[in-house]
Amino acid sequence: MPSNAGTTRLVIVESPAKAKTISGYLGPGYVVEASFGHVRDLPRNAADVPAKYKGEPWARLGVDVDNGFHALYVVSPDRKQQISKLVKLAKEVDEIFLATDEDREGEAIAWHLVETLKPKVPVKRMVFHEITKPAIQAAVANPREIDRDLVDAQEARRILDRLYGYEVSPVLWKKVMPKLSAGRVQSVATRIVVERERQRMAFRTAEYWDILATLAVAKPGEGPRTFNATLVALNGDRIATGKDFEPTTGRVRAGAGVVHLDEGGARGLAARLADRPFTVTRVEEKPYRRRPYAPFITSTLQQEAARKLRFSSQQTMRTAQRLYENGYITYMRTDSVNLSETAIAAARRQIVELYGERSVPPEPRRYTGKVKNAQEAHEAIRPAGDNFRTPGEVAKELSAEEFKLYELIWRRTIASQMTDAVGSSVSVRIRAVSSAQEEADFGATGKTITDPGFLRAYVESSDDENAEAEDAERRLPTLVKDQPLTADELNAQGHHTQPPARYTEASLVKALEELGIGRPSTYASIMQTIQDRGYVVKRGQAMIPSFLAFAVIGLMERHYPRLIDYDFTASMENELDEIAGGDHAAVDFLTSFYFGSTNGAGDQAIAHAGGLKKLVTENLSEIDARSVNSIPLFTDDEGREVVVRVGRYGPYLQRALPGSVSGSASASASGEGEGEEGGSQGDRAPIPEGLAPDELTPEKVHELFLGGGGERKLGDDPSTGEPILLKSGRFGPYVASGERKSSLLRSQSPDSLTLEQALQLLRLPRLIGVAPDGTEVFANNGRYGPYVKRGDEFRSLDSEDKMFTVTLDEALALLAAPKTRQRRAAAPPLREMGNDPLTEKPLVIKDGRFGPYVTDGEVNASLRRGQTPEELTLEQASEMLAEKRAKGPAPKKKAAKKAAPAKKATAKKTTAAAKKTTAAAKKTTAAKKTPAKKAAPKKATSTPNE
Numbered sequence: 001m002p003s004n005a006g007t008t009r010l011v012i013v014e015s016p017a018k019a020k021t022i023s024g025y026l027g028p029g030y031v032v033e034a035s036f037g038h039v040r041d042l043p044r045n046a047a048d049v050p051a052k053y054k055g056e057p058w059a060r061l062g063v064d065v066d067n068g069f070h071a072l073y074v075v076s077p078d079r080k081q082q083i084s085k086l087v088k089l090a091k092e093v094d095e096i097f098l099a100t101d102e103d104r105e106g107e108a109i110a111w112h113l114v115e116t117l118k119p120k121v122p123v124k125r126m127v128f129h130e131i132t133k134p135a136i137q138a139a140v141a142n143p144r145e146i147d148r149d150l151v152d153a154q155e156a157r158r159i160l161d162r163l164y165g166y167e168v169s170p171v172l173w174k175k176v177m178p179k180l181s182a183g184r185v186q187s188v189a190t191r192i193v194v195e196r197e198r199q200r201m202a203f204r205t206a207e208y209w210d211i212l213a214t215l216a217v218a219k220p221g222e223g224p225r226t227f228n229a230t231l232v233a234l235n236g237d238r239i240a241t242g243k244d245f246e247p248t249t250g251r252v253r254a255g256a257g258v259v260h261l262d263e264g265g266a267r268g269l270a271a272r273l274a275d276r277p278f279t280v281t282r283v284e285e286k287p288y289r290r291r292p293y294a295p296f297i298t299s300t301l302q303q304e305a306a307r308k309l310r311f312s313s314q315q316t317m318r319t320a321q322r323l324y325e326n327g328y329i330t331y332m333r334t335d336s337v338n339l340s341e342t343a344i345a346a347a348r349r350q351i352v353e354l355y356g357e358r359s360v361p362p363e364p365r366r367y368t369g370k371v372k373n374a375q376e377a378h379e380a381i382r383p384a385g386d387n388f389r390t391p392g393e394v395a396k397e398l399s400a401e402e403f404k405l406y407e408l409i410w411r412r413t414i415a416s417q418m419t420d421a422v423g424s425s426v427s428v429r430i431r432a433v434s435s436a437q438e439e440a441d442f443g444a445t446g447k448t449i450t451d452p453g454f455l456r457a458y459v460e461s462s463d464d465e466n467a468e469a470e471d472a473e474r475r476l477p478t479l480v481k482d483q484p485l486t487a488d489e490l491n492a493q494g495h496h497t498q499p500p501a502r503y504t505e506a507s508l509v510k511a512l513e514e515l516g517i518g519r520p521s522t523y524a525s526i527m528q529t530i531q532d533r534g535y536v537v538k539r540g541q542a543m544i545p546s547f548l549a550f551a552v553i554g555l556m557e558r559h560y561p562r563l564i565d566y567d568f569t570a571s572m573e574n575e576l577d578e579i580a581g582g583d584h585a586a587v588d589f590l591t592s593f594y595f596g597s598t599n600g601a602g603d604q605a606i607a608h609a610g611g612l613k614k615l616v617t618e619n620l621s622e623i624d625a626r627s628v629n630s631i632p633l634f635t636d637d638e639g640r641e642v643v644v645r646v647g648r649y650g651p652y653l654q655r656a657l658p659g660s661v662s663g664s665a666s667a668s669a670s671g672e673g674e675g676e677e678g679g680s681q682g683d684r685a686p687i688p689e690g691l692a693p694d695e696l697t698p699e700k701v702h703e704l705f706l707g708g709g710g711e712r713k714l715g716d717d718p719s720t721g722e723p724i725l726l727k728s729g730r731f732g733p734y735v736a737s738g739e740r741k742s743s744l745l746r747s748q749s750p751d752s753l754t755l756e757q758a759l760q761l762l763r764l765p766r767l768i769g770v771a772p773d774g775t776e777v778f779a780n781n782g783r784y785g786p787y788v789k790r791g792d793e794f795r796s797l798d799s800e801d802k803m804f805t806v807t808l809d810e811a812l813a814l815l816a817a818p819k820t821r822q823r824r825a826a827a828p829p830l831r832e833m834g835n836d837p838l839t840e841k842p843l844v845i846k847d848g849r850f851g852p853y854v855t856d857g858e859v860n861a862s863l864r865r866g867q868t869p870e871e872l873t874l875e876q877a878s879e880m881l882a883e884k885r886a887k888g889p890a891p892k893k894k895a896a897k898k899a900a901p902a903k904k905a906t907a908k909k910t911t912a913a914a915k916k917t918t919a920a921a922k923k924t925t926a927a928k929k930t931p932a933k934k935a936a937p938k939k940a941t942s943t944p945n946e
Contacts, residue, residue, distance in 0.1 A: 010093040011126075012086065012113060014100050015875065016837050017325040018131065022099065025133040026140070031089060035100070036082055036837065036875075040073040040112045042162055048074050061166050063159050065613075069590045071159055075116060078882025081838065083116060090119045097143065102127040102378070103333055104580060105521055108154035111146050130330040130384040153580035156589060160184065160572065163594055167616045168556075168563065175625045176551050177648065181533055185518050187556060188569045189526050190535045192511055193503055194545045194553045200694040201633075203499035204250035208240050209266035213442055214489040215278055215430065217477045226488060227476050229430055229442035234259045234269070236439065242497045250497070266492035272434035278442070278485040282429040288447060290421040290470060292454035294337040294367040295380035295413050298520035299513045301332070304412070306506035306541065307461035309404050313505045313524040318873055319405045320381070327384055328394065328402075329409055333520040336378040337367040339416070342386045343379065347417040350388055355456060359418050367416070382413040415458035421471070423449035428479055432487070446476035463507045499694070502542040516570035532864055544692045547631060547644050547651040555628040560615060633696055642701055644687065653685045653696075653704060715755040717762070724758050726750060735761050745781060745800045760804055765789075769808035777811050779803040790815050830869045836878045843877050845869045859884050 011032045013019050023032035042062035043049045049059045053072060056064070064070040075083055090096060096119050100106035110125055124143035128135045161184050168182035211231040231239050240258040245251065252260050261269070296304070301320065305311040311319070320332035339347070344364045351360050367380075383389060383406070391407040398406060430442045449455070455471040503511065505527045512518045518526055530536045535549035556564045572593075578584035596611030631644040633653075641656045685704040687696070712726045717737050724737045733750040734743045735758040742761040744753065765780035768788065777790045779797070786797040788811040795814045797803060806814075829844035830852060836843050841856040845863075852869050853862045854877045861880040863872060 007095065008093045009095045009097055010086075010089050011097045011099050014106070014109065015321075015325055017322065021131050021325060021327050022136055025131075025136040031093065033086060033089060034082075034837075035086065035109065035113060036079060036878075038076070038105075038109055038112065039079045039083055039116055040075050042071060042158065043074050048077075050074065061162060063162060065163075065594055068587050069159055069594075071155060073112070073115075076882075078838065078879065078885065086113070087117055090117050090121070094121055096121060096123045097126045097140065098123065098146070099126045099128075099139070101333070102129060102331060103521055104150045104154040104157075107147055107150040108158075111148075111151045114146070129334075129379050131325065131327045132385050134386065135384075149582040150580050152586045153576050156579055156586035157576050159590060160576075160593065163590075163612060164563070167612055168560065171616055171620065171623070172552055172555070174620070175555060175623050175628055176646065177548065180548075180552060182552070182556070182563075183529065184563075184569060184572065185512075185522060185526055186529045186533070186535075187553075187564050188517055188566065189508065189512060190530050190545065190549050191553050191556070191564050192508065193530070193536055193543050194549050196500060196503055197545050197550075197693050199247065200499040200502070201696075202248045203694075204246075204248060205499075206242075206245040206250035206252075206497045207262070207494060208242070208245070208497070209261040209263055209492055209494045210239050210241075211266055211270050211273070211440075211442075212489075212491050212493050213273075213278070213430075213487050214491075215442075215444075215485045216488050217479070217483070217485060224475060224477055227444055227446075229428070229444040231269075231440060232429075232443040233441040234261075234438060242495065245497050247497070247499070263492065263494060266494075269434060269438065269440065270490040270492045272436050272438065273432050273440060273487065273490055276432045276434060276487075278430050278432045278487055280428060280479050280481055280483040280485065281431045281441070282427075283479055283481055284427045286425050286427075288421075288423040288425045288449070290453075290455075292365070292415045292418055292420070293412065293458070293460055294369070295339055295382055295416045296409055297335050297337060297369070297380055298333050299335070299509050299523060301381055301409070302509050302523060303463075303506035304408060304461060305405060306504060307463065308408060309401075310541070311401070311405070312871075313509060313527040315401070315871055316405065317524040318871070319401050323398075323402055323406055323409075324384075328389075328398070328406055329384055330379050330382050332381055334378045334381060335369065335520050337369045337380045338378070339366075339382060339413075340379055343382055343413075344417060346386055346388050347382075347414055350390075351414060351418055351457075354390075354414075355418070359453065359456070361417075361419050365417055380413075381409055383410050388413070411458040415454040418454035418457060419451070421449060421453040421455045422451045423447060423473075426476055426479075428476065430485060444476060446474045448473055448475060463501070463504065463510075502544060504541040504543060505538075506541075508543060515566050516573055517566065519573065539690075539692070547646050547687075547693060550631045550644075550693065551629050551646040554631070555623065558628070559619075559623055563612075563615075631693075633701065634698060636698065636702075644693075644696070645684075650689075651687050653687060653701060655683055655685075655701075655705060714753065714758050717759065724755060724762070726753060726758070737762055743781075747800055764803065766803060768806060768811050771808075771812060777808060777815070779806055779811070788814055795819075831872075833872075833874050833877055836881065837874065838878055838882060843874065843881070845872065845877075854880060856881055 007029060009030050011019075011022065011026065011030055012035055013022060013032065014035055014037050016034045016036075019032045019034045023030070026032065043059075046054070046060070049062070049072070053059050058064045058066070059072075062072045064072070096117075098110035098113055100109040100113075106127075107125075114123055123146075125146050126139040126143045128139040164184045165182060168187075169180060172180040172182055213229045213231070214226055215229055216226045233239060237257065237259045240252060240256070240260040244253055244256045244258050244260075246253055252258065294300075298317075302311075302313045302316050305316040306313070309316075317332065320329065323329045324332050348360050348364065388410065391403065391410055394406060395403055424447075426446045426448075428444045428446075430444070432440050432442070434440060449471065452471060459469055459471045501507075508527070509523045512523065512526070530549075531538065534546055535552065536543050536545055538544070553564070562568050575584055575589050579586050579589065592611070594612050596614060629646040631646070633642045633644060635641050636655070643654055643656070644651050645654050683705065685701075687704070691700075714724045714726055714735070716723055720738065722738045724735060726733065726735055733753075734741055735753070736742075737758075740762045742764055744750065744761070748757065765778040768777045768779055771777055771790055775791050777788060779786070779788050779802070781787075781800065781803060784796070786800050786803045787794050788797060788806060790811075793815050795811075795817070797806065797814075829846050831845040833843040833845065833854070835841065836856055839856060841858075843854055843856055845852055845854050848860075848862075851862060853860050854872065855861075859881050861877075861884045863869070864880075
């Protein structure tokens with residue numbers, strides 16, 4: 001698209017990929033450059049605060065709460081170079097177009113760019129929901145002003161999250177563990193996962209039985225000859241199913257009025273029904289109709305990608321971002337199910353081409369979203385353009401994961417404009433009278449699809465992996481009332497009730513959406529944050545909360561229940577939406593939340609409590625750290641209370657002695673850090689890594705205390721008669737006998753360790769012999785592996801077995817050889833990523849001693865928890881390295897100054913000094929025995945996650 005003659009325009013987008021695509025659609029006279037996302041933000045730590053503000057009482061927050069919640073914005077250190085480039089370009093052009101994303105975050109980035117660049121030329125805002133040539137040209141031709149209401153809403157959200165995170169997180173540092181974080185949405189998401197795990201821990205399974213009959217028609221007509229039917233009633237009373245049992249007791253619900261069959265009852269009834277006649281008592285046939293699903297919004301795309309493709313939320317959004325920026329799909333952060341008229345027309349044309357005219361309904365389909373405050377002016381996620389490209393047409397242009405996600409979006413969009421799936425469903429009741437005159441009713445259902453309609457293009461998956469697919473048919477024979485049947489087989493079958501399923505990322509996003517918590521732009525980051533913080537770990541697709549999450553949520557529930565209340569959190573989202581719509585003032589909302597003043601804005605319960613500031617500062621001393629870090633499990637058969645303690649080195653089990661106080665609020669309230677050194681009444685056992693909370697059953701706990709990970713006797717030492725015990729300690733498993741201890745070798749497993757191996761370990765260091773000069777030669781295992789030693793000389797052994805077999809001659813020969821520093825050949829990188837967009841240096845991912853890391857050859861950054869070398873994007877890697885560069889090199893530890901050599905003194909002075917030293921030593925010993933007052937906790941240096 002040509003610009004006006006002689007006019008040069010600067011178009012600023014967020015990412016280089018987006019810039020590259022858009023520049024191809026604009027003619028000469030346009031310069032397209034990326035901002036690399038946000039250019040300014042609140043200071044991350046004290047080092048980011050400009051010198052002139054460092055003395056301000058609000059500097060740690062980055063928000064002047066006493067002056068209209070004025071935010072202190074600083075240019076991100078890793079963006080300064082790019083900002084300088086944009087400032088220079090802004091001086092060389094006649095107009096600037098801000099082409100950031102069309103949501104609140106994009107609007108805020110556009111405003112920050114204006115505030116930072118301070119351009120002297122006209123600035124216009126261009127928006128589009130897809131990156132195609134017509135859309136970009138239309139956006140340039142129809143610019144608008146920056147929407148300050150959207151900017152205010154984004155700024156209010158940012159400040160709100162900063163206040164929440166920076167005021168609540170320090171409470172967790174003091175009462176649970178340093179470097180933890182609280183967040184307005186992440187804490188609620190963690191609570192949802194913890195509550196589900198509590199339900200699983202309290203769950204008690206129940207067994208119930210029924211009978212599966214394989215029935216046959218005497219004269220088969222249309223349909224199969226045999227079909228299955230299940231026992232549903234006995235003598236008019238319904239047979240118990242899983243929903244009839246109390247989940248916490250395993251007993252039938254009071255007043256359920258059902259027959260609870262056990263194994264004997266079911267087998268006996270099946271025997272009494274053998275060879276008895278069966279008769280159809282009822283046949284009900286109804287038409288079946290299923291409407292297609294609405295096109296994807298952000299949350300449903302994440303859910304279906306998780307179910308069908310096993311993508312994480314982050315992986316889905318990263319892949320969708322690439323598809324959007326390269327012009328394949330429309331904008332991927334949306335909560336609207338609308339399709340434009342051109343998109344509907346494109347879908348209907350393609351349906352006719354691929355499936356025929358019968359698959360298109362007479363009128364276009366239009367959908368209404370169920371999400372509160374959905375941005376209905378936006379579009380759903382769909383293929384870009386006025387003519388959709390089929391997956392086959394783009395297959396060679398996309399990576400494997402991009403192709404899978406594009407096909408998913410394409411199929412869902414096409415299906416949304418197709419005809420209904422239609423057919424018929426039938427419900428049948430059959431009765432048989434047993435030899436004991438018991439009336440047994442059996443039920444069967446069938447479904448036949450006569451026209452699959454949209455199901456030819458798309459079938460939605462379910463969170464229940466055992467659920468029947470919607471396009472599945474269950475065909476029954478043609479049956480009529482009073483028709484006789486015979487039973488080919490009667491099998492009693494047992495069932496067990498199941499605890500509620502754990503959340504997956506998909507079902508957790510769905511739960512948050514249904515509660516009105518979070519927005520399309522936040523779901524993926526929430527999923528990642530609660531994993532990065534150690535609150536949730538994934539086992540397959542299931543999300544399992546850690547005991548650390550139990551402690552944090554327990555503290556919040558007891559002392560700040562409103563801050564993790566579902567309705568309260570959703571109401572804040574609604575008020576932010578009202579600010580975006582211009583119906584609410586951001587300052588009023590923030591004032592009510594933080595200070596508690598009520599003027600029609602903010603949450604009344606928080607306001608009446610004095611606001612967030614008062615809530616987290618008053619009564620802090622009343623929070624019993626030991627109590628919140630104790631998660632009660634049960635009381636065992638001997639009356640001992642079993643609890644999980646969250647200690648500084650991880651969770652562990654403690655079993656209190658009968659009659660002692662264990663985890664109650666009346667226990668020692670010595671505060672943080674008590675952990676594993678805290679008051680100890682009873683015995684302890686470590687909790688193996690990877691064990692889920694609901695797996696700590698009484699049987700498992702008993703096993704851990706008796707040796708399944710706690711302590712196990714391997715036998716007795718034949719030379720001393722002392723028992724040899726296998727234990728688990730802070731630094732891993734070890735063996736002990738009397739005063740002797742030795743860690744297991746890297747090649748040894750606690751599960752398979754023998755008494756002979758333990759005896760070998762306890763004999764380390766092994767005396768090999770005496771050298772000709774009279775010095776002893778030893779073999780031992782150290783931090784860097786096995787070695788031999790004579791005096792101060794060390795040489796490495798090439799295997800752990802050599803420690804027990806190396807001879808004196810071999811050891812001496814090894815010690816006589818010159819020291820050689822053997823360098824291993826550098827391992828090839830795990831992945832080559834391309835050039836850093838900021839520095840143009842090639843980035844690679846390598847495997848290091850502490851795990852994978854990304855490097856440009858000069859700066860290294862470890863991958864964060866949950867990140868994998870395969871999933872890390874170039875933009876993420878660039879940002880991680882930029883953050884590392886901004887921090888600068890880690891300060892070197894200062895070596896302790898050596899004391900100057902003492903001058904020779906008289907014997908008298910030496911004696912006096914010795915006496916003083918002895919007295920000082922006594923004082924030190926006494927001080928160790930007397931508990932000192934706990935020092936005020938140091939300010940944590942970590943930044944709380946907001």
